Amino acid sequence: MEFTYYPGCSLKGSAQELDESFRSVSEKLGVTLKELPDWACCGASSAHMVDAYLETALPARDLITAERLGRDVVAPCAGCHVRMKAASMKILEDAELSRQFPLRGGIRIMSGIDMLHDADVIKRIRERSAKPLAGLKVVAYYGCLAVRPVEVVDPDDPENPKQMDEVLEAVGAEVLNWPYKTDCCGGSLALTRTDLVLKLSQKLIDMAIAVGADAMVTLCPMCQANLDTRQADISKLSGRNYQMPVLYLTELIGVALNDSQASHWFEKHMVSPKTMLASKGLI
Amino acid sequence: MPQTGYATSSGKVTAPQADLASVINQCYQCGKCSAGCPVATEMDLMPHQMVRLAVLGDLDRIAASKSIWLCLTCHTCGARCPNGIDVPALLDPIRHQILRDKMDTKGSPVPIFHKTFMDTIKTFGRVYELFLIGMYKLRTKKYFDDMELGMQMFKKGKLHLLPQKTGSLSEVKQVFKKSGLK
Ligand code: SF4
Ligand code: SF4
Secondary structure, eight states: OEEEEOOHHHHHTTTHHHHHHHHHHHHHTTOEEEEOTTOOOOOTTTHHHHOHHHHHHHHHHHHHHHHHHOSOEEEOSHHHHHHHHHHHHHHHHOHHHHHHSOOOOOSOEEEHHHHHTSHHHHHHHHHHOSSOOTTOEEEEOOOSTTTOSHHHHOOSOSSSOOHHHHHHHHTTOEEOOOTTTTOOOOGGGTTTOHHHHHHHHHHHHHHHHHTTOSEEEESOHHHHHHHHHTHHHHHHHHSSOOOOOEEEHHHHHHHHTTOTTHHHHHTTOSSOOHHHHHHTTOO | OOSSOOTTOOSOSOOOOHHHHHHHTTOOOOOHHHHHOTTGGGOSSOHHHHHHHHHHTOHHHHHTSSHHHHOOOOOHHHHHOTTOOOHHHHHHHHHHHHHHTTOOOTTOHHHHHHHHHHHHHHHHSSOOHHHHHHHHHHHHTOTTTTHHHHHHHHHTTOSOSSOOOOTTHHHHHHHHHTSSOO
16 A cells, blocks of 8 residues: 655644654555655645645645656645645636646545545554553544535545544444534634634633543644644643543554654654553553 | 616726626525624625625625635535635635726735745745745734744754755746736
């Protein structure tokens, strides 16, 4: 199994532990990732806000390269995945755009969960989990861009997606029911209206605590950054001490696969998951 | 849609294109969009009200609202609307026009952030956090927000001292030249 890998900017910056764990786990699962050469930013949450042409043209440049290489492309960042897939759909539907951007739609544009939930891959995850995560209670937090826009992402269920839950079950974690799987953390307002992000993120963390989660699990770099880095501020404002680890799905797969790199990923977190994982005998 | 236009509308804000208008016209004001919107309580115009105003042709009020820069583009409204109406699909073209025509953005930091983000991409091809955050702070004069968090991120190696550039930067610059964003 071989894919073109589009890391995107977040995975090179604030979401390095997603990049590292995604690559490492893929290798252990026999999936070869080849980084897209000379990629540029997909335009993230900004391009579509400011200009219709940029929203499509930025991902188009990378999509054309990916198509030339012929392999399906994996974009682990939920944001990049949506931007690339939306641009591709727009181009293929529009004769004028198709003339400007020669795409044939010959490759699949996959999210991280598309790859990890693939029947073969999930089977390997189950078989190769040397250290199943018994006793670890988690909530799967999909966020917005893993399921929306619905016509772009085409999720299994936009209100109650289950793919991440199923991968977590494959590594032996106990996946809890909770109502905020796809509620927004405030994402794109992280720097501009931090007050709102704190409010929305606190609501999510409070619910995770209320249902008894040891950790929240996501694949979205924006969600992870908001939830992990803002707990100090939320603690200050609320007078309570928030210590909810927010992990990438691939980090937990790494723990189950006994990946020796795992402790290095955890160093990157603001709320360290180490004490919690150690108390469960998992690291 | 607004074939006639709203009585008090200046007509400066371009009405939605025909295909989008035909979808928006199906709104029957059930309020589901506003019920699920994570920032509805902060808005001066709620999502269902913006859609109604668009149907009536009063786009000026949408363009002049706080809501247009509060919408997170989370697409919760679009996922739940029984008539397939996605509020950001209505708002994006209006946001583009506001920026292109340099209309009043009511002091919102949101458009400043997004423009700064795009300036970063135009310059480096990829996000360079220090440049993005530095420029944003300069432009909004919010110098001291998140200083502590920034230092911690830096210590964890999540903020790079030097930019990571796209090799064929000239291609990226070419893309920007063809855009409406100068
Ligand atoms: S959910 Fe759809 S139909 Fe209902 S008020 Fe909102 S836009 Fe109109
Ligand atoms: S996309 Fe905008 S209007 Fe729609 S629910 Fe999200 S924040 Fe509200």
